[in-house]
Amino acid sequence: xxxxxxxxxxxxxxxxxxxxxxxxxxxxxxxxxxxxxxxxxxxxxxxxxxxxxxxxxxxxxxxxxxxxxxxxxxxxxxxxxxxxxxxxxxxxxxxxxxxxxxxxxxxxxxxxxxxxxxxxxxxxxxxxxxxxxxxxxxxxxxxxxxxxxxxxxxxxxxxxxxxxxxxxxxxxxxxxxxxxxxxxxxxxxxxxxxxxxxxxxxxxxxxxxxxxxxxxxxxxxxxxxxxxxxxxxxxxxxxxxxxxxxxxxxxxxxxxxxxxxxxxxxxxxxxxxxxxxxxxxxxxxxxxxxxxxxxxxxxxxxxxxxxxxxxxxxxxxxxxxxxxxxxx
Amino acid sequence: xxxxxxxxxxxxxxxxxxxxxxxxxxxxxxxxxxxxxxxxxxxxxxxxxxxxxxxxxxxxxxxxxxxxxxxxxxxxxxxxxxxxxxxxxxxxxxxxxxxxxxxxxxxxxxxxxxxxxxxxxxxxxxxxxxxxxxxxxxxxxxxxxxxxxxxxxxxxxxxxxxxxxxxxxxxxxxxxxxxxxxxxxxxxxxxxxxxxxxxxxxxxxxxxxxxxxxxxxxxxxxxxxxxxxxxxxxxxxxxxxxxxxxxxxxxxxxxxxxxxxxxxxxxxxxxxxxxxxxxxxxxxxxxxxxxxxxxxxxxxxxxxxxxxxxxxxxxxxxxxxxxxxx
Numbered sequence: 001x002x003x004x005x006x007x008x009x010x011x012x013x014x015x016x017x018x019x020x021x022x023x024x025x026x027x028x029x030x031x032x033x034x035x036x037x038x039x040x041x042x043x044x045x046x047x048x049x050x051x052x053x054x055x056x057x058x059x060x061x062x063x064x065x066x067x068x069x070x071x072x073x074x075x076x077x078x079x080x081x082x083x084x085x086x087x088x089x090x091x092x093x094x095x096x097x098x099x100x101x102x103x104x105x106x107x108x109x110x111x112x113x114x115x116x117x118x119x120x121x122x123x124x125x126x127x128x129x130x131x132x133x134x135x136x137x138x139x140x141x142x143x144x145x146x147x148x149x150x151x152x153x154x155x156x157x158x159x160x161x162x163x164x165x166x167x168x169x170x171x172x173x174x175x176x177x178x179x180x181x182x183x184x185x186x187x188x189x190x191x192x193x194x195x196x197x198x199x200x201x202x203x204x205x206x207x208x209x210x211x212x213x214x215x216x217x218x219x220x221x222x223x224x225x226x227x228x229x230x231x232x233x234x235x236x237x238x239x240x241x242x243x244x245x246x247x248x249x250x251x252x253x254x255x256x257x258x259x260x261x262x263x264x265x266x267x268x269x270x271x272x273x274x275x276x277x278x279x280x281x282x283x284x285x286x287x288x289x290x291x292x293x294x295x296x297x298x299x300x301x302x303x304x305x306x307x308x309x310x311x312x313x314x315x316x317x318x319x320x321x322x323x324x325x326x327x328x
Numbered sequence: 329x330x331x332x333x334x335x336x337x338x339x340x341x342x343x344x345x346x347x348x349x350x351x352x353x354x355x356x357x358x359x360x361x362x363x364x365x366x367x368x369x370x371x372x373x374x375x376x377x378x379x380x381x382x383x384x385x386x387x388x389x390x391x392x393x394x395x396x397x398x399x400x401x402x403x404x405x406x407x408x409x410x411x412x413x414x415x416x417x418x419x420x421x422x423x424x425x426x427x428x429x430x431x432x433x434x435x436x437x438x439x440x441x442x443x444x445x446x447x448x449x450x451x452x453x454x455x456x457x458x459x460x461x462x463x464x465x466x467x468x469x470x471x472x473x474x475x476x477x478x479x480x481x482x483x484x485x486x487x488x489x490x491x492x493x494x495x496x497x498x499x500x501x502x503x504x505x506x507x508x509x510x511x512x513x514x515x516x517x518x519x520x521x522x523x524x525x526x527x528x529x530x531x532x533x534x535x536x537x538x539x540x541x542x543x544x545x546x547x548x549x550x551x552x553x554x555x556x557x558x559x560x561x562x563x564x565x566x567x568x569x570x571x572x573x574x575x576x577x578x579x580x581x582x583x584x585x586x587x588x589x590x591x592x593x594x595x596x597x598x599x600x601x602x603x604x605x606x607x608x609x610x611x612x613x614x615x616x617x618x619x620x621x622x623x624x625x626x627x628x629x630x631x632x633x634x635x636x637x638x639x640x641x642x643x644x645x646x647x648x649x650x651x652x653x654x
Contacts, residue, residue, distance in 0.1 A: 040556055047555045047581070054580055055551060151384040153543075153569060155597035237544065241576045243597050245543050245569060247380075292552035295535040298510050 024319045025263065025279035028312060032283060036290030043293050050170045052285055054240075057174035058083070058233035059281045062252065063259040064178075064185050065226030067277045070260055071189075072215075072222050073202040073269025074123070074130040079230050079256055081141035082115045083249030086234035088145040091154035091244025101159060108238075109231045115141055116227020120220035130223075138253070145246040154244040163239035174236040181229070185274040198222065203270030259284055262312040264320070283312065368402050369430040369630050371623055374420050375407035376435045376460065382567075382593060382615050383407065383435070386460070389616030390623060401627060404429065414438045421445045425452050431626035433619065435460035439513050440467045447473045455629050459622035461513050476629075476636035478622045482517035483524070485611040485643035486566075486592060490525025492609040492645055493562055493590050499530035501561035504553050506539040506546045506574060508566040515541075518566040518592055526564075534560065539570040547573030554581050562588040568598045571607050594646045603648055612644045 037044035062079050069076045086108040093104035115137060123133040167173045189195040200208040201215040208215055238244050262280035265272030287308055291301045373390050376383050387405050394403040404424070408416045417437045422445060424432055432449055436442035439461055446456050446463075450473060458475045468474060497503070505522050508515025519536065526533055534557050539546030550563055554577060563578075565571040571591030578584045584606065591598055594612035601607040621641045628634070644650075 042556045042558070045555060048552075051551045051555055051580065055548060151381050153381060153572070153595055153597035155572075155600055157600060240580070241543055241547065241572055243543065243572050245572075245597075247542065247569075248544065250542070288548055289552045292537060292549045293556040295537065295553075298538045 021273070021319075021323075022276070022279070024315050025276060025283070025312075028315065029279060029283055029286065032286045032290065032308075036286070036293065040290075040293045043290060046170075048289065048293075052282075052289055053175045054164075054172040055289075056281055056285045057172070057178040058237045059255065059259065059285065060178040060182060060278060061229040061233040061236070062256045063277045063281050064182055064274050065229035066253075066256045066260045067263070067265050067272050067274050068185070068198065068222045069130075069226050070257075070265050070267060071198050071202045071269060071272040072219050073205070074219060074222070075257075075267075076116075076119065076130065076134045076223065076226050077253050078115065078119060078134040078137035078141055079226065080249035080252030081138045081145065082112060082227060082230045083234045083237070083252055084145040084246055085115065085141040085148070086111045086231040087238045087244040087248050088148045088154070088246050090160075090235055090238050091156055092148050094156050094159055095154045101162075104160075105163075105235055108235050109228060112227040112229075112231025112234070113224055114227070116223045116225070116230070117220065119227070120223030123223075124216050124220060142246075145248075149244065149246045151246055153246070156238070156242050156244065158242065160239045161242060164236060174239070177232075178236075182274050182278050189272075189274060194218075194221075199270055201269075255284065258309050262309060262316075264313075264316040280312070283308065368400065369627065370402045370404065370427075371431045371433060371626055372424040372427075372429040373403060373405040373619055373623065374417060374424065374432060374434040375405065375619070376417075376437050377408060377410055377413075381595060383460075385615040386435070386619040390619035392616075393620045393623065401623070403623070408437060414441045417442060418445045421449060425449050425454065428452075429454060430630055431455040431457065431623075433457045433459055433622040433626055435619075436463060437461075439464040443467045443471055443473070446475060447471055450475070455626050457622045457626045457629070459618055464513075474636050476625065477638045478625045478641065479618060480613040480641050480643045482514045482613075482643075483521040485613060486518040486521025486564075487524045488521075488643070488645045489590050489592060489609050489611050490522045490564060491529070492647060493564065493588060494525055494529035494531065496588060496608065497529070497531060497561055500532060502532045502534045502557060502559050503562040503564060504534050504550070504557075504560060505536040506549055506563060506565045506570050507536060508538070508541050508570075510538050512541075515566050522564045522566075531562075539565065539573065541567050541569060543569050543573040543576075545573070546570035547577050550574045550577035551580065554578065554583060554587070560587055562590070565589065565591045567591060568593045568595045568607075568610055571598060571610070572601075575601060575606050599651060602646060603651055605648055609645060609647045612646050614642065614644075617641070 042048065066076060066079065089111045090104045090108040093099040093107050099107065119130065119134050119137050122128065123130045164172055164174055167176055197213050197218050200213055201218045205215050237248065259280035260277050261267065262283055263273065263276035265277060287305055291304060373387065375387055387407065390403060390405060394401065406420050414437050421432065425448060432454055434446065434456065443463055450456050456475045458477045459479050462477045463475055503526055505519055507519050523533065535553055537549050539549050546565060550573065554560055563574045565574055568591040571589050574589045578587050588608045590608050591610040594610045598607050598610060602610060618641065625639060
């Protein structure tokens with residue numbers, strides 16, 4: 001039951017595959033936008049899309065890292081807590097340790113890299129499932145966030161405002177950065193040697209090893225990348241709120257996994273695309289914003305969000321069958 | 329065969345040990361029965377989520393109070409990790425009953441599910457005092473128990489915050505409410521208080537949605553509604569963390585000067601914003617004293633054996649004028 005590897009490289013297999021690859025998700029997204037535009041007065045407006053674009057960088061960054069992790073057939077449950085911890089470090093560094101901004105940002109990034117590296121190293125060194133190790137990290141990082149902040153939300157103020165400032169056309173710098181990183185990540189996946197290694201290791205670790213790829217360093221690198229992207233997300237959110245809350249990112253891991261899975265990345269590894277994950281992030285974001293604009297009751301919001309996640313995965317199942325039929 | 333013999337003899341041995349213990353205890357002078365060698369009452373504080381700044385402040389306040397009154401009582405403080413972990417809190421109360429504490433001061437994670445175990449505690453002769461989240465009246469009546477509630481009136485507090493906001497608005501202005509978690513009693517009370525104030529002043533409530541007490545969720549809700557309803561004049565948030573999210577949403581939309589924000593709880597992080605007027609008002613329930621009020625009440629009850637009556641604790645309105653300068 002090994003699927004043909006060709007489909008993992010969306011840019012490489014002709015415009016037709018490219019279209020079938022993205023058409024389903026784009027249609028779903030378009031449909032959601034259409035529904036909400038009809039149901040409200042002001043949803044279909046540049047402000048809505050600008051607001052959306054400035055809200056999602058953190059989700060984009062974390063989901064990109066999560067896509068990498070799932071492709072190598074691992075999982076990272078710690079992203080939400082690590083986001084809280086990195087934000088806490090940045091906040092406390094600025095408000096209490098009186099660090100300059102660049103040092104605080106570096107400190108936050110280092111924290112994320114350390115957590116990711118720890119996850120990767122421990123699960124490799126003792127051959128533990130990453131599910132368990134990152135579950136442990138999820139608790140440790142949350143505990144760390146509370147320890148660093150003494151459980152107090154840190155108000156930073158305008159010191160950190162600049163990072164989330166607007167760059168061009170009302171789009172924020174974090175959004176452009178996240179977009180650039182998504183593109184870079186997709187290029188690595190589609191054309192890079194490292195991308196090929198990731199698919200090989202995630203698809204069949206034994207086969208990868210026999211063909212001379214050491215899975216250890218590949219997976220470790222992926223966890224470090226994930227940790228770093230989470231740290232970036234934390235910095236972006238801290239700047240947006242001008243405050244660091246030790247409870248930030250609670251449940252974020254599930255939202256990130258949902259976005260990745262909506263994008264059709266396999267939980268079993270060996271298959272996935274970052275651009276498709278971006279569609280997953282957009283679908284969830286449009287859903288959240290749209291339902292709030294409509295003024296939907298809370299229970300409805302949760303029912304609809306869950307149903308859309310499942311529906312998106314079902315649609316993806318048919319898309320894959322269609323693709324397989326075309327190639328055979 | 330042999331196992332049965334072993335079991336029997338084990339049971340016999342156990343019985344012997346127990347008998348011996350009972351005899352030994354019986355022989356001892358009667359003044360030292362429990363693990364509590366002094367006559368200081370032991371008060372158990374059973375808290376909600378210690379991950380929440382508000383509850384942590386409460387617990388720390390209680391610890392400081394105990395240190396200052398070390399001669400008067402012993403404090404056993406326990407909390408659950410997650411505000412929704414009801415079963416763990418029930419376990420905690422059972423452990424406290426087993427430890428034979430004199431009083432339990434509890435902030436129930438669920439206003440209904442914790443009633444039976446607290447009834448068990450009361451039947452075991454323990455004084456139970458309810459703080460923070462009031463037990464559900466119908467469940468109390470149905471199970472035939474009463475526990476005194478010592479705490480602030482969230483509805484009154486929210487009404488005061490809403491009134492302060494209404495003074496800055498014109499009748500007919502559109503406002504939105506960002507609620508707490510939908511199952512939280514205090515969140516419901518605050519929402520009702522906001523509604524009381526808004527309808528009394530003739531404001532129009534455009535929408536009322538949950539922000540789950542969290543900054544980023546509230547931010548998302550407010551950002552969506554500000555685009556959908558450009559006529560919006562004010563945002564009422566059921567806690568300060570959500571008010572931070574609302575302020576960020578307004579800043580991103582460039583509407584900080586047009587739209588007013590109010591919060592609740594007076595956490596440290598919003599003080600600067602209140603001073604700058606970016607948050608118009610918040611309410612201080614004196615989180616550091618809430619648990620202390622409950623403990624003091626429990627100690628009084630232990631001393632006087634008085635009947636259980638509720639006691640309301642103060643809520644203060646906080647605005648830029650009422651804060652000390654930088």
